[in-house]
Every structure is written in structure tokens, then in C-alpha cells.
Amino acid sequence: WERIDEGDLTGLRLAEQTGFKQAHISNFLNRKRGLSLEGMDKVLNVQHLSVLDLLDPAEVNKRASILPPSEDEFESVIVAEPGVVASAPLIMSMNVKEILKFKKTFLKRLKESVEGDRDGWERFVAIKVDAREGMSMYPRMLPGATLLIDRHYNSLTPYRKGESNMYAVRKQDESCTIKYVEMANHHLILRPQNQAYPVEVLTMESGKKPGDYIVGRICYVGMET
Structure with missing residues (x-):
């Protein structure tokens, strides 16, 4: 969220990196929908986060x-x-x-x-x-x-x-x-x-x-x- 707030990352870019639908990522970022454990690991991996x-x-x-x-x-x-x-x-x-x-x-x-x-x-x-x-x-x-x-x-x-x-x-x-x-x-x-x-x-x-x-x-x- 900090990277998105600072303009370094967009929901569209994150969707492209993970292969998820943009709507899915948008709901996740707006805290309207969660991700599975595997999905969260994918997000962490593409963003090089722990x-x-x-x-x-x-x-x-x-x-x-x-x-x-x-x-x-x-x-x-x-x-x-x-x-x-x-x-x-x-x-x-x-x-x-x-x-x-x-x-x-x-x-x-x-x-x-x-x-x-x-x-x-x-x-x-x-x-x-x-x-x-x-x-x-x-x-x-x-x-x-x-x-x-x-x-x-x-x-x-x-x-x-x-x-x-x-x-x-x-x-x-x-x-x-x-x-x-x-x-x-x-x-x-x-x-x-x-x-x-x-x-x-x-x-x-x-x-x-x-x-x-x-x-x-x-x-x-x-x-x-």
C-alpha cells in the first residue's frame, strides 16, 4: 500500500505481475476481498517482499x-x-x-x-x-x-x-x-x-x-x- 500511495506501483501493474484480474487486485487493495495464502505469496514474491x-x-x-x-x-x-x-x-x-x-x-x-x-x-x-x-x-x-x-x-x-x-x-x-x-x-x-x-x-x-x-x-x- 505504501508503494501505491507513493506512486511507485499501480493496481494494474500488480495485476500484470501476478496474473490476477485487475478487479480482484482492486478489491484486495481496497480491503473488500482477501487473497489466499498462495495468492499473497505471489504478491510478496513479485514485489520482492518478505x-x-x-x-x-x-x-x-x-x-x-x-x-x-x-x-x-x-x-x-x-x-x-x-x-x-x-x-x-x-x-x-x-x-x-x-x-x-x-x-x-x-x-x-x-x-x-x-x-x-x-x-x-x-x-x-x-x-x-x-x-x-x-x-x-x-x-x-x-x-x-x-x-x-x-x-x-x-x-x-x-x-x-x-x-x-x-x-x-x-x-x-x-x-x-x-x-x-x-x-x-x-x-x-x-x-x-x-x-x-x-x-x-x-x-x-x-x-x-x-x-x-x-x-x-x-x-x-x-x-x-
């Missing part, structure tokens, strides 16, 4: 996993399934499992290192790891840990000198795994922290680069107590 853009900050705070801030000093981060986070540039409302809050000062300090085009990707998203993934990287994380992923850091450049980055990696079956990553010829070597778990080898397709498989760098690990 479900968080539709929520009042007070409502976001109600759903957040920590107490609301006294000032606007926190940023909302969506938690979704690992497979969704690995493949979806924007997280649709139907895939939002939870909303977490992180300090804006912390997020702004984090350095980017983008390989390829990630401009349209929500930068920060979060996942919860299962038992196998958690134990494969023990003691750096545990089953049930919440991981904050920076999807604008998908290069193999070390974040800190002499320290290996921990990455979320999209595998060929579209699943997502958490590992240290090295490149050998045209393969990605996925190494666990826990030596009881096997090293995995991911063969890259012709023309692909590591950044096409790296979802992002793990920049925060949290555990509920």
Missing part, C-alpha cells in the same frame, strides 16, 4: 522468541526448514516456522563475501539442526541448535585468518548439510568436526562454482536451555 514487511512491529515482537526491545534496535530473522533456506531466495509466509530477534549492531558488523548473484536473497535466515547434523559438528554445535546463516557469504574466503568457516551447503538431493568446506579439483570436500562422522564429497556440475552450492556461512550458533 512476510515480515506485512507485520506490525508489535505483532512481530509477540511472535519473537525473546522479549521485545525497548527501542528499534533488533532485527527480525525468519526460521525455516533447511531445504527451504537452501533453495528459496525469499522465504514465503507458508514456510515461516518462527521469528527470532537479533541485534542490528551485531548483524551490521558481519562482513559479506558474495560469489555470484545473491542480490535478491534475504541475507539472514535461521534453521534448527537435527540430531545427525548436530552431532556431526559436535562440539561446535549440538542437536536442536539454532543456526543463523549469512546467505551473502557464500565464498570459500576465510572469515577469520587461520580459522575454517562453518557453512550450510545444498546437496544434489536439495537437502542441506552443515560442514567445513574445501575445494579439490571439481569437487567440494565436506568435513565434519566430529571424526566419528564421514567426510562427504560433492561433485560440482559443469560450469558451477562453490558459491552455487554454499547456502551461506554460519555466523551464530544458539542453544535453548
Whole structure:
């Protein structure tokens, strides 16, 4: 609505982008008719918006996993399934499992290192790891840990000198795994922290680069107590 009020968007343009009839969009914009969940996701997608853009900050705070801030000093981060986070540039409302809050000062300090085009990707998203993934990287994380992923850091450049980055990696079956990553010829070597778990080898397709498989760098690990 703000974009329409400012003249940056029209109901006709939105109808063309979504494939909906203009009358349908007009009724929706005038609050005379609602959209289905799938329809709303389509509107969000064509406008490159997140479900968080539709929520009042007070409502976001109600759903957040920590107490609301006294000032606007926190940023909302969506938690979704690992497979969704690995493949979806924007997280649709139907895939939002939870909303977490992180300090804006912390997020702004984090350095980017983008390989390829990630401009349209929500930068920060979060996942919860299962038992196998958690134990494969023990003691750096545990089953049930919440991981904050920076999807604008998908290069193999070390974040800190002499320290290996921990990455979320999209595998060929579209699943997502958490590992240290090295490149050998045209393969990605996925190494666990826990030596009881096997090293995995991911063969890259012709023309692909590591950044096409790296979802992002793990920049925060949290555990509920």
C-alpha cells in the first residue's frame, strides 16, 4: 500500500505481475476481498517482499522468541526448514516456522563475501539442526541448535585468518548439510568436526562454482536451555 500511495506501483501493474484480474487486485487493495495464502505469496514474491514487511512491529515482537526491545534496535530473522533456506531466495509466509530477534549492531558488523548473484536473497535466515547434523559438528554445535546463516557469504574466503568457516551447503538431493568446506579439483570436500562422522564429497556440475552450492556461512550458533 505504501508503494501505491507513493506512486511507485499501480493496481494494474500488480495485476500484470501476478496474473490476477485487475478487479480482484482492486478489491484486495481496497480491503473488500482477501487473497489466499498462495495468492499473497505471489504478491510478496513479485514485489520482492518478505512476510515480515506485512507485520506490525508489535505483532512481530509477540511472535519473537525473546522479549521485545525497548527501542528499534533488533532485527527480525525468519526460521525455516533447511531445504527451504537452501533453495528459496525469499522465504514465503507458508514456510515461516518462527521469528527470532537479533541485534542490528551485531548483524551490521558481519562482513559479506558474495560469489555470484545473491542480490535478491534475504541475507539472514535461521534453521534448527537435527540430531545427525548436530552431532556431526559436535562440539561446535549440538542437536536442536539454532543456526543463523549469512546467505551473502557464500565464498570459500576465510572469515577469520587461520580459522575454517562453518557453512550450510545444498546437496544434489536439495537437502542441506552443515560442514567445513574445501575445494579439490571439481569437487567440494565436506568435513565434519566430529571424526566419528564421514567426510562427504560433492561433485560440482559443469560450469558451477562453490558459491552455487554454499547456502551461506554460519555466523551464530544458539542453544535453548
